[in-house]
Amino acid sequence: xxxxxxxxxxxxxxxxxxxxxxxxxxxxxxxxxxxxxxxxxxxxxxxxxxxxxxxxxxxxxxxxxxxxxxxxxxxxxxxxxxxxxxxxxxxxxxxxxxxxxxxxxxxxxxxxxxxxxxxxxxxxxxxxxxxxxxxxxxxxxxxxxxxxxxxxxxxxxxxxxxxxxxxxxxxxxxxxxxxxxxxxxxxxxxxxxxxxxxxxxxxxxxxxxxxxxxxxxxxxxxxxxxxxxxxxxxxxxxxxxxxxxxxxxxxxxxxxxxxxxxxxxxxxxxxxxxxxxxxxxxxxxxxxxxxx
Amino acid sequence: xxxxxxxxxxxxxxxxxxxxxxxxxxxxxxxxxxxxxxxxxxxxxxxxxxxxxxxxxxxxxxxxxxxxxxxxxxxxxxxxxxxxxxxxxxxxxxxxxxxxxxxxxxxxxxxxxxxxxxxxxxxxxxxxxxxxxxxxxxxxxxxxxxxxxxxxxxxxxxxxxxxxxxxxxxxxxxxxxxxxxxxxxxxxxxxxxxxxxxxxxxxxxxxxxxxxxxxxxxxxxxxxxxxxxxxxxxxxxxxxxxxxxxxxxxxxxxxxxx
Numbered sequence: 001x002x003x004x005x006x007x008x009x010x011x012x013x014x015x016x017x018x019x020x021x022x023x024x025x026x027x028x029x030x031x032x033x034x035x036x037x038x039x040x041x042x043x044x045x046x047x048x049x050x051x052x053x054x055x056x057x058x059x060x061x062x063x064x065x066x067x068x069x070x071x072x073x074x075x076x077x078x079x080x081x082x083x084x085x086x087x088x089x090x091x092x093x094x095x096x097x098x099x100x101x102x103x104x105x106x107x108x109x110x111x112x113x114x115x116x117x118x119x120x121x122x123x124x125x126x127x128x129x130x131x132x133x134x135x136x137x138x139x140x141x142x143x144x145x146x147x148x149x150x151x152x153x154x155x156x157x158x159x160x161x162x163x164x165x166x167x168x169x170x171x172x173x174x175x176x177x178x179x180x181x182x183x184x185x186x187x188x189x190x191x192x193x194x195x196x197x198x199x200x201x202x203x204x205x206x207x208x209x210x211x212x213x214x215x216x217x218x219x220x221x222x223x224x225x226x227x228x229x230x231x232x233x234x235x236x237x238x239x240x241x242x243x244x245x246x247x248x249x250x251x252x253x254x255x256x257x258x259x260x261x262x263x264x265x266x267x268x269x270x271x272x273x274x275x276x277x278x279x280x281x282x283x284x285x286x287x288x289x290x291x292x
Numbered sequence: 293x294x295x296x297x298x299x300x301x302x303x304x305x306x307x308x309x310x311x312x313x314x315x316x317x318x319x320x321x322x323x324x325x326x327x328x329x330x331x332x333x334x335x336x337x338x339x340x341x342x343x344x345x346x347x348x349x350x351x352x353x354x355x356x357x358x359x360x361x362x363x364x365x366x367x368x369x370x371x372x373x374x375x376x377x378x379x380x381x382x383x384x385x386x387x388x389x390x391x392x393x394x395x396x397x398x399x400x401x402x403x404x405x406x407x408x409x410x411x412x413x414x415x416x417x418x419x420x421x422x423x424x425x426x427x428x429x430x431x432x433x434x435x436x437x438x439x440x441x442x443x444x445x446x447x448x449x450x451x452x453x454x455x456x457x458x459x460x461x462x463x464x465x466x467x468x469x470x471x472x473x474x475x476x477x478x479x480x481x482x483x484x485x486x487x488x489x490x491x492x493x494x495x496x497x498x499x500x501x502x503x504x505x506x507x508x509x510x511x512x513x514x515x516x517x518x519x520x521x522x523x524x525x526x527x528x529x530x531x532x533x534x535x536x537x538x539x540x541x542x543x544x545x546x547x548x549x550x
Binding site: 002003005006007009010013014017018097098101102103105106107108109110111112113116291292 | 342345346347348349365366367368369371373375377378379380381382383384388392393395396397398423436439443
């Protein structure tokens with residue numbers, strides 16, 4: 001696979017110098033510090049007045065655990081959003097800029113195959129995504145020291161799921177941006193992944209949780225669900241929701257958790273792997289067919 | 293001796309409804325030969341060289357590059373291609389671009405360390421630390437030529453190589469072509485600068501509307517007492533519809549003054 005390593009290495013170098021990624025990373029990093037620090041300060045101020053908790057006495061350990069749950073809950077959403085933004089940014093630039101600028105003319109006239117070029121680009125894009133989101137997660141892990149601890153494993157599990165989902169989005173944008181303008185590619189990917197797939201997944205989850213009783217709707221969305229990429233979810237999301245319900249004195253079960261996604265099963269993970277192979281294949285086909 | 297590159301009845305169009313951009317082009321280039329491909333804008337010159345470099349797929353006809361299909365990566369290992377209006381990954385500097393391309397050419401670390409500084413020096417880009425996005429068109433053109441010669445090609449394709457160069461850069465390119473010819477490298481030159489082609493090329497083909505109008509050695513194409521520009525203008529004008537050379541409004545001022 002002559003050339004794949006060189007393409008990957010220099011794509012990584014280029015990505016590391018792209019301002020848009022630095023901006024997203026900086027906003028994400030500042031956001032996580034603000035989220036953790038802000039929660040801690042805000043709730044410490046609030047807890048100084050017992051009236052703020054309905055006159056209930058809350059011990060420090062429970063309170064810290066509650067704060068950590070809250071922080072991790074927000075953190076999952078923040079990481080998910082920033083991983084998607086970074087996936088879009090990488091997907092819109094990694095291949096498109098070579099094709100759009102004409103750099104591909106010089107590259108493809110060298111003795112490098114289109115398959116090696118694609119492997120190099122995909123490898124660099126995935127590594128860049130993992131490094132950036134991984135750094136954000138490391139920072140989040142450090143911020144968790146502000147609280148009592150004990151949810152580190154949850155963060156790791158959800159981090160894997162977040163990166164896995166972001167990889168799918170990135171591949172869709174990469175494949176589309178080889179055919180059309182990168183902004184159009186991002187819009188199509190957003191509509192497909194975040195709107196259509198999001199709605200199908202949400203309705204399917206509600207139907208599965210018994211919130212929607214209509215059998216026809218349930219059957220239709222059962223079929224549709226297996227036609228779109230599955231967003232992976234770790235066990236942490238539901239565990240977190242259960243712990244939050246429990247700590248606030250509610251009953252964790254049935255309807256209360258119907259809107260909280262369950263952990264992905266083997267079928268979902270296999271479907272994710274198939275989706276990744278499919279979209280990576282589409283990127284290759286698009287690069288191979290492209291005349292520059 | 294088998295030719296370095298041979299094209300046979302090459303045809304290419306970009307969309308089904310479009311006319312042929314390249315329509316039945318046939319020629320060969322041998323080692324040590326400088327072949328000039330001439331033609332007006334839209335004649336199909338760039339399409340031809342891009343097909344030879346494996347960047348475009350021909351619709352009909354065949355291309356032999358060192359005896360292989362140019363789509364095969366190994367066939368391009370002895371090819372140097374300096375595209376018209378070249379560009380490179382924007383966030384790399386000149387040294388990194390050459391290192392990137394040298395690694396694609398399979399050059400080892402020691403060879404890269406030896407060739408890259410010399411190539412940058414030849415291109416007048418030694419000590420240039422800025423990223424490509426800060427480069428002028430002329431600097432990109434110099435880097436385009438630099439990356440094309442980096443792998444010591446046996447066929448060098450130069451597509452409008454001097455369009456954005458200053459007179460010194462043009463002189464350097466002429467000297468480079470002469471030097472490469474002497475060492476047995478085949479050069480395929482696409483240029484609008486007919487005087488330049490006349491100075492460096494042994495053989496020329498004049499294209500218009502995708503077809504070869506005339507091909508041969510310089511003495512076959514340019515009769516005694518004439519020059520390449522006269523031959524070119526006559527041939528091209530005879531093969532395209534007559535048109536008014538100046539818009540009518542240009543002379544309106546003269547009429548009003550009178």
